[in-house]
Amino acid sequence: MIAIRRKLNRIIFDTDTPAGKGFDLALVVVIIISVLAVILESIPGFNARYGPGLHQTEWIITGIFTLEYLARIWTHPKPLRYIFSFYGIIDFLAIVPTYLDLIFTGAMGFAVIRGLRLLRIFRILKITRYSSEGKIIVEALKASRYKILVFLFAVLIVVLIIGTLMYLVEGADSGFSSIPVGIYWAIVTLTTVGYGDIAPATSLGKFIASLVMILGYGVIAVPTGIVTFEIATAARSPKSKRLCPSCGHGNHDPDAKYCKACGEKI
8 A cells, every 4th residue: 555655656756757747747737728728618608508518528527526536635755745736726626616515505695605616717727737937937936936926015115105296286286185195096007007097187197107107117127137037047956856756846856766755765
């Protein structure tokens, strides 16, 4: 029994083996089919015609994900660590809406059931586990999170100042009826979205708006540059992208035999 668990663990958690790659590829196909089914189910005409088939497909997919979830718990050396990990929660969200659909029927109303069904779209997050390129992006985002948070805090201060300034300059006559409205306009303008529902009327307000528009290009460029640098650094890293079969930690040295996070053999 122990040998079987170890063998299944290598297949389920290790993407370096042919069996592991085949397992991952099969799950990616199932995930894509599942997400497409959710999207098609939201189309009234398509759902009215093919609703029973979509319902059967959903239960088959839910059964597959349930078996996968239970298999990951059974084969993981530390089941609780997997259950409460990021991917463990995503795997749980992939199956629970269908079962909740059976429980909350009738009394809860169709609006609640529709919301529960839409949670199935989170299955697309499972696909990041099976992409080495996705892991590089995740590592780059983790490495740059503090820089981006500091930058976003600076942007928040700028938006607050601009929103307050536009409230003082333009006033309610131009649509800037409060500071929150001014902050909303500053965010829309700074991100270069420009809905046009509120616009400055005075010369000074237009001048400030022009500066905010120009500043918006810098707001887009700075976090892009930070993340791009971290992605390039992660891609050039000599560290191995092998994942630990126990805790899922990656970024090991090429000659590593044991996981640096939990000490399990890799």
